[in-house]
Amino acid sequence: MKKSRLPFATLLLVLVFFYLPIGFLVLNSFNNSRYASKWNGFSTRWYERLTERDDLVAALGNSLKIATGASLASMVLGTAAAFALRHRASKLQDAHRLLVAVPLVLPDILMGMSLLLLFISFGLKLSLFTITLAHITFCLSYVALVVQARLQDFDFNAVEAARDLGATKLQAFVKVTLPLLAPGILAGGLLAFTLSIDDYVITYFVKGPGSDTLPTLVYAMIKKSKDLPVINALSSIMLLVTFAVVAVSQRLTRPTPSSI
Amino acid sequence: MNRRRFLASSTFAAAGLSACKPAGSSAGDKKTLNVFTWADYLSDDAKEGFEKAHDCTVVIDTFDSNESMLAKLESGATGYDILVPSSYTVSALKRKGLLQALDHAKLPAIANVDAAYLAKALDPKMEHSVPYMMAPTVLAYLKSKVTSPEDGWSMIGRPDLKGRVTLLDDMREVLGAALKFQGNSINTVDPAQLKAAADLAIQWKGNIAKFENEQWKTGIASGEFFLVHGYAGELILVQDENEDVEVIIPKEGAAFSCDDLCIPASAKEVDLAHAFIDHLTTASVAAENMEWIGYRAPNTAAYAELSEDFRGSPVLFPPDDLFAKCEPISDLDDKLPLWTAEWDRVKSA
Numbered sequence: 001m002k003k004s005r006l007p008f009a010t011l012l013l014v015l016v017f018f019y020l021p022i023g024f025l026v027l028n029s030f031n032n033s034r035y036a037s038k039w040n041g042f043s044t045r046w047y048e049r050l051t052e053r054d055d056l057v058a059a060l061g062n063s064l065k066i067a068t069g070a071s072l073a074s075m076v077l078g079t080a081a082a083f084a085l086r087h088r089a090s091k092l093q094d095a096h097r098l099l100v101a102v103p104l105v106l107p108d109i110l111m112g113m114s115l116l117l118l119f120i121s122f123g124l125k126l127s128l129f130t131i132t133l134a135h136i137t138f139c140l141s142y143v144a145l146v147v148q149a150r151l152q153d154f155d156f157n158a159v160e161a162a163r164d165l166g167a168t169k170l171q172a173f174v175k176v177t178l179p180l181l182a183p184g185i186l187a188g189g190l191l192a193f194t195l196s197i198d199d200y201v202i203t204y205f206v207k208g209p210g211s212d213t214l215p216t217l218v219y220a221m222i223k224k225s226k227d228l229p230v231i232n233a234l235s236s237i238m239l240l241v242t243f244a245v246v247a248v249s250q251r252l253t254r255p256t257p258s259s260i
Numbered sequence: 261m262n263r264r265r266f267l268a269s270s271t272f273a274a275a276g277l278s279a280c281k282p283a284g285s286s287a288g289d290k291k292t293l294n295v296f297t298w299a300d301y302l303s304d305d306a307k308e309g310f311e312k313a314h315d316c317t318v319v320i321d322t323f324d325s326n327e328s329m330l331a332k333l334e335s336g337a338t339g340y341d342i343l344v345p346s347s348y349t350v351s352a353l354k355r356k357g358l359l360q361a362l363d364h365a366k367l368p369a370i371a372n373v374d375a376a377y378l379a380k381a382l383d384p385k386m387e388h389s390v391p392y393m394m395a396p397t398v399l400a401y402l403k404s405k406v407t408s409p410e411d412g413w414s415m416i417g418r419p420d421l422k423g424r425v426t427l428l429d430d431m432r433e434v435l436g437a438a439l440k441f442q443g444n445s446i447n448t449v450d451p452a453q454l455k456a457a458a459d460l461a462i463q464w465k466g467n468i469a470k471f472e473n474e475q476w477k478t479g480i481a482s483g484e485f486f487l488v489h490g491y492a493g494e495l496i497l498v499q500d501e502n503e504d505v506e507v508i509i510p511k512e513g514a515a516f517s518c519d520d521l522c523i524p525a526s527a528k529e530v531d532l533a534h535a536f537i538d539h540l541t542t543a544s545v546a547a548e549n550m551e552w553i554g555y556r557a558p559n560t561a562a563y564a565e566l567s568e569d570f571r572g573s574p575v576l577f578p579p580d581d582l583f584a585k586c587e588p589i590s591d592l593d594d595k596l597p598l599w600t601a602e603w604d605r606v607k608s609a
Contacts (some may be wrong), residue, residue: 033501037482040501055320111333120336205332208339209294210319220299220322222474226497226554227300 010026022239029232046233053227056234059217061226062128063197066213070135071192078143078192079185085144086151103141112205113140119206126208134206135196142195143188291316296323297344299520301393302551303329310539316532316605338526345476347518349388351591359388360525366534369541376583377558381518384591389520390537393555395492396586397433398575400499400507405486409466412510413441415487417462424486426479427464429471431603432589433515437489440512446587449595458602464607471607480505483535491517492575493554494566507575511584518558 024036030123033040050056069121103111115134116126124130158180160219178185200215207216218231270536291314295302299322307318312435321340323329326349333343334356336451346355353359353421364370370390383389407423409415416437427434436446438457448454465471469485476488481498487496492507498506521540523533539545543561552555554574563571571577578586592599 033481034497035478035481035501037478037484038501040498098290116332116335120338126339130575191362204323204328205335205337209296209321209322212320212322216324217299223324224298224450224493224553225300238456249555 014153025232026236026239029229030056031229031232031235034226034229046227046229049227050230050233050237053230055212056214056230057211060234060238061215062131062211063214064130065194066128066135069132069194069195070139071189073132073136074139074143074192075185075189076189078140079147079181081140081144082147082151085148100107100141100144103138104145108199108201112202114207115202126206126211128211130206130208131211131213134202135192136197138199138202139192139196142191143185147181148186151183154180166203262490272303291529291532292319293317293342293529293536294319294321294340295344296329296340298322301344301519301553303484303549305552306540306545306549313539314532314535316565318536320577331530333524338524339528340524341527342536343524344519346486346524347389347588348591349518350520350522351382351593353522353524354383354388355591355593356489358525359522360527360530361387362390362523362537363515363534366531366597367538367541369538369543371544372541372543372559372561374558374560376580377489377518380541380586380588382588389522390541391558392519392540393550393553393557394516394518394519394588395555395576396514397437397489397493397511397552398492398507398509398514398579399487399489400495400505401487402480402483402504403506404504406484407409409506411508412512413437415510417467419467421478421487422467424484425467425468425488426472426476426485427468427489428476429473431599432569433489434464435599435603436515436589438464440510440514440585443512446515446529447590447592449592449598454598454602458606461606463605465609477589494577496554496573509575509578509582509586511538511582513587515589516586519541546575556590 008090030038030044031039032043032045054151081096081100085093085100087093096165112134115130115137119126119133159172161178163169167175198215201221203213204216204219207213212220221228221231293310293316295318297320297474302320307320309318313317323332326345329343329345330349330352331401333340343353343359347531350359363387367390370386372393373386377391377394378384378386381391399413401415403409404419406415410418415421416427427437432446435454435457438460439446439448439453440452441460442456444450444453444457468487472479472488476490477498479485479489479492480490480495481502492509495507499507521537523530523537527533541547541559543559543565546557546559546562547565550559550562551570
């Protein structure tokens, strides 16, 4: 039978759709011109300028710290929430489910404003800590959602079997429940990480002096900065790192494809 | 079920969180001056010079629009010692009681501030703010595409440029340009003048490609647009790369926007904040800083220390008679609806 060309064509289209803009960005990071619309010769000036921009590197560091903290914390809290929501037992449970889902649909600006007012009324100093708290608030919902989906076709007989065979509750949880749920929790955590690292609106409201993240700094640079193409250089480097990490992790996981 | 484990892990998470201390507070005994400003709006030398002279750390926090900064401060956000909003936002901040009066005894260098500018400034006595940087809103065109250029706002309506012109998508700038063209003030609240300006803007709208706030820079750099309405700081950069671009202040005058230094009512380091304003108004610092940023600091003493190249810019340093026709955009306060009604008419036409 002749193989259909459709899958290949689709793959090609998807690749172009995904990687053409990225390729254009990388190309532009070597553009001597400040403006993407014009090629003015090859240059590494934006990379050189980037090495002098401590503030951008610090902002990237802040973003990574916040995203790591927020995704770890929301993985724990979100999983706990998903467990609590496992049964549709009562009206209270329904209310709980609704409350956990609301941050998914709440407009960012509303959430940013209300969190700012809350932090101020508690007398909290606006800093990386308040940003992380704010990010946990919305990341938690995403993790809970993903883990809940995973729990729906979760076979609790496995846990009961472990208990029958003499495992304590804790042992059963650590040795059976957690490993089975791990892909779901991890997926939720990764989703939380990406959401946290590019959040702008909420972050803007709850950030304080010295806690600019990459998105807030980049947004601010659009207005008056002479150095805007430095962002292209920084993005290209981040892209390279991401590709490297993915490649390494693929190599590491290759011998056990069944684990995913 | 697993409460103990849950508690243990959440304590762990909390400990991890508290390890992320705010960068500004870890400077030991050194004082910290927190500045809320635009990104890349202070030269490294000006910042480091101040840190050395006053043995302190300057922490920059950025905003991307006057409105979002105002919203944040109005909700009660504190921790800032210096703000750098545009003049019309200074008026709004002052009205809402968010600024403190400046102590001129601590600001000897403000004697350097350009008197010709101050005469028109929104806070001419510098009671709450000291002007920092300014730049006019201008027109830029491609010399190779625009034959027999005129030096006024009339260029926007030229039929031979139809579809190759952009105007800013900004009520104050567009109606302001029309008002200037008709010989009126850009801050008028006279309904008849506003109506005439809106009528002209509707005529212009028929000739332009679009109202555009971002792409005008790249658009003129690539030659897609022949005439754009934009901010001088950016257009001078475009001109540096492309000699075909000419930047003019229209002969009828233009709006210029100025960003001012002020101290919020909630500031902790009030003395240090005054010292910072004084530092930035010192002639040599102001001169270095304005060349680094590419805007003009209204500072007469600093003009003498500028490079000839920068001082010679006809856009940042227009002749006195043209400069006299330029105006800062003021805060409209309760007259705003008069303007928005006319602007809505333009946008829906």
